[in-house]
Amino acid sequence: MDLLSQLVACKQPLNQIDQEDQNNLTAATTVGLNRGEGLKVMESDVNKIGVNTMKSNVVCKAEEANFESNDSPKFGIVESFMLKMAPDSGVQIFRSKKGFEKLAYDGFLYNLDKRHQKYVLWRCEMSKKPGYKCSGRVRMTEDSLDMYSSHSHPPNPLKVVADILKARLYAAAEDPTNSSKFLYHEAVHLASFAGSSGLPKLGSMQRVISRKRRHTQKLLEESLNPASSSYDSSNVTSTSASNDGNCSISDLLQTAERLQFLFTPSGGFKEIGPQKAKDTSAEDCIDECSNMKKSKASMDDRKVEFPPLQSFFADASISDEKTECSFKPSRSKRMEIQIHLQRVAQDIGISDLTSFDLAEALDDADPLKFLRNEFAYPKMRTLPHVDLLLVNANDDAIYMCGNSLGLMPKGTKHLMDEQFEKWANMGVFGHFQEPLAWAKSDQSVLDSIAELVGAQRTEVALMNSLTVNLHILLTAFYKPTPKRHKIFIESKAFPSDHYAIESQIRLKGFTVEESLICVYPRTGDDCIRNEDIIALIEEQGDTIAIIWFSAIHYYTGQLFDIRKITKSGHDKGCLVGWNLAHAFANIPLSLHEWDVDFACWCTYKYSCSGAGGIGGFFVHKRFETDKRKRMVGWWGHKEETRFIMNNQLELDNGAAGYRISNPPMMLMVPLIAFLEVLSKTTMQDLRTKSLLLTGYLEYLINHFLSPSSLNRRTKKVMCTIMTPSDPEQRGCQLSLKFNIDISLVYKELVKRGVAVDKRYPDVIRVTPVHLYNSYTDVHRFMRALLDSLIVVEGDYEK
Known part of the structure; x- marks a missing residue:
């Protein structure tokens, strides 16, 4: 059985693996995902010891220990610590979420206890846990691992593997090129593998992931720089395991040099292709990884496809060309806005992504900042109902109402x-x-x-x-017949659209009850899923004459998939029209290419x-x-x-x-x-700015107001974002949903010179427009919103 087959074989659910598979998995993780401070097999250390005499290798990294004698072997964690043990020993050294070294061996987990010149002592992790106080110890020397004292509890192989996978997950969280969605999905699956109490809790893992994501300062270039690879594509040879079916350290080293492995707790390791040669561009590397890094998990006989591990963010700053703003979004994948924020922050020496200095730096780097001077921008003193005791009368107002x-x-x-x-x-x-x-x-x-x-x-x-044009278009295109007379719209369509369509149905001799179809969000959802729209078209398309949708919903800010919905309607013989009120000059459009029948705006x-x-x-x-x-x-x-x-x-x-x-x-x-x-300028450039500008607003709101945020500034007042988090499913607008009377929040915002609008029952629409709004506008809005909510919450408490 070759090495790759053994690695792929580790994809079984954790509660089904036997001891041999568990050992193989433990050994395989030494060449797995290594993006943080995880394990790494170092070829230079192997050469020192000799591959032929070594069956397994454990390497750790931490602070280098100081020893009195230079002649004594160094067992510091920075130095490569080589062990000559049986290949099925299942030894693994990894880091906990707090960065401490842990040893996994024979179904037990150990914490580092003492370092001596000739050995390292590890104590059972249960040694201080109430009800256990296990006295189990192991002693590690240069060429052996011996039981120093016995355990008072049975081994727990499942927890050992789960802790190793959890450590890998936390290491991956420290790399901003890994998408948050991928990490949280993996945490969900890892927490639900089995009923064992030894498995990590989902909430705990999510909090750790969130904390590590906030504090990481690694750059995308460092993790994707092809120049750092020593791989030579001309020397690729096949690698197989030893005859006894176990992976030797040389096998692992040779394969680690040539292959990249995608690791998921639910799916084990999957080969995603060879590393790029030195002359390969970083852009090509991103494209290949995006196409190839698709892991599939199997759990309870269900197949779940995960997002790519590779960052969804492609940035031109990897190349030698320099521009004012390096943000270059991928058109087909979700953006990792925080990566760009971290890069700008690090460039100017800022550690806090919520600071006003970062907003100013983003404005300085904005290639479209000149456009603001093309517009008449209101002042605080010129807006009605502004409390001039709270603001500077001569400051620019905070205008977020371009929608x-x-x-x-x-x-x-x-x-x-x-x-x-x-x-x-x-x-x-x-x-x-x-x-x-x-x-x-x-x-x-x-x-x-x-x-x-x-x-x-x-x-x-x-x-x-718009509404007059809609009547004109419906008069021409709505030709109902007894078999095909229905008009299909989204629920909570803009009232003018709704009234116009109802009147057209009545004018043609039909009733609204029999001829109007609305699609609704699923229970618990705010937005309508594109797949539900298409499913309803498939179900009732033979009776639908006209499909009329808003490209961007006025209330939720959701951008629907115009191309797919139009094609689905045409496949069933329907005419498809679009209301572009919130899409025109907001997002790039391709009506002719998308085969839209008619539209107005x-x-x-x-x-x-x-x-x-x-x-x-x-x-x-x-x-x-x-x-x-x-x-x-x-x-x-x-x-x-x-x-x-x-x-x-x-x-x-x-x-x-x-x-x-x-x-x-x-x-x-x-x-x-x-x-x-x-x-x-161009709509493409405006869209690029819009993605970052609205993404920056989303980041600040989630940081300060999300119910799951550790930095939440309010206790009782809840604010969530109704608009989809996927930038491909929205334009400039974010719809904020509150659990209190929105008129109170709106009143406080107006006092602080903020121009937004409210839509009952519970939404305030906030829209940083790519043409004239700035990142400092977004930051000032966030401060005004926090101040307003604190005042409203204080009034509620009174």
Whole structure:
């Protein structure tokens, strides 16, 4: 049986392994996950002793012990301590969660007791436990391990293996490149292997993992730097175990040099491929690891697929090129925001990730910080209801409400004044007088709008407001039949959408009770799972005429999977439309590529066109020449013959054929001012900043207010984040859920110059916008929120 097979064989549940498998597992862990201060077999030490005379090797690291005699063998923990023992001895030295050395041998666990010049004495870990007070001791010399005194209790092999795995888990927690989700999943499985009281408790493991994650300062480059590898791909040879079926130390060393092993407590070790050669880029290394590091656990006949052990965060700072901001998120995997925060903090010598100095450093490194100067930013003194005894009147307000109304670009006033002057000086001639002829003002920006939503120019148009455009689109596309008449929406859809859809159902002669389908979150969940949406489409798709969803839910901030839901609907013959109110200019979109049938949006939120700003809509190119029945007006007539006015309709192609009236100049100008600002960056760059900005807010909230946080500042007032923690399932917004009357929290925030909005029954929406908000804004908001909650909690106690 070769070495790899023996390692993979260790994947049995812990409560089923026999003593031989346990010993193999214990030996195998010497070449397993070694990201913290875990065990490591050192080739230089093997060469000193001689591979042929050695069957097993135990190596530990700690502070070097001082000995009086230089001639005596050093048994300090830093020095490699070589043992010549039977291959099935099952000896293992590892570190506890507090960093102390522990010895695992023959089903017992020992703590370091005494160091002598010629031996090391270990005492049973039960020696001081009430009810046991075991006197068991072992004495370790250079070439032997002897029982010094007997134990007063039986061995517990399961606890031995579990403690070793737990130590590995804690070591992995100290490496920021391991995702928190992976670590917590492993803790859950390790705690539930068997009913033995010797297994670690889940809550205890989670607290230790959280503490180690907060204090670690290791850099991603150190753990992924390919230059540190001594592996040479040209020297790969096969490795097999010795004839007796046991792994020799030479086998372990040769395999450890050539292979990486992914370790999970539930799954044992799994080969994930050879290490990269010296000339391999770190970027390639990240890509390969991300693809290959997928461990599967088996427990109670269930298969659970874990997230990759490799960090979900890919950072360009590994390369030699230097940029202002090194944060480069992976598009397809969850981001490890804390890694970037730790890197910036270490660069400037900060140990506290919650400090204001870190927020300032993040602002200094922000390549898009110049955009803030493009907007008129409110001051504390200009906001209503601010208590000027609590704030500095001349400070910037804390504006976190771009999800409701975006700030005004400074160029808006100048552009508006130009058009007022044109109106005053030209009157009707302003319709066709450049620059910015009013009659063609919407066409002047169609290329920019198409780029924002990922469409072709002929697929988009600007007119009306969102709800009016929704009625126009439903009138054209909702053609119910006795067999296919239902409209499928999300529960708690925005009221205007809900009302419009109900009215369209009634107008077509059906009842809401029979024709409206809503999908709800599962019990205990705040957000709707994408798989539940798709499952309901599969179940009732044959009766659904229209699927109409919000790309980002206004209440929860959840971003739905537009591509998958659209494809699922098309597979069942449904038309699929999207409300992009909270997605337009918030996230990158690709409506044409995703094969969306139709969509509409407003422009006063993230695209900053002012209250009641003009709406936009999208109709896929497949309907370009489709002259289906619809609501029509003279602006849907082809431009070439529009002013002949013979009342013979020549419907324009594409989205232009759905227009009703001419574009209002007063609404077009603010949007044009915004697009001028947007032309100075890209949606991809804005999305990159947004991920980090909102992730920073999420980190601070979890640190100070999460019910499971050790640093929670409130006792009775609870604050949780309703919005998904996966950055791929959200935009800028976080919805904060409270267990108290939100109007009290909102009132205190307003006193401190904070602009957010509340949505009953229990949510306050907080939105750091990528265009004009800063990291210091986020930090100031967090301080204002903590102060507000402390005041509210104090009032409750009184």
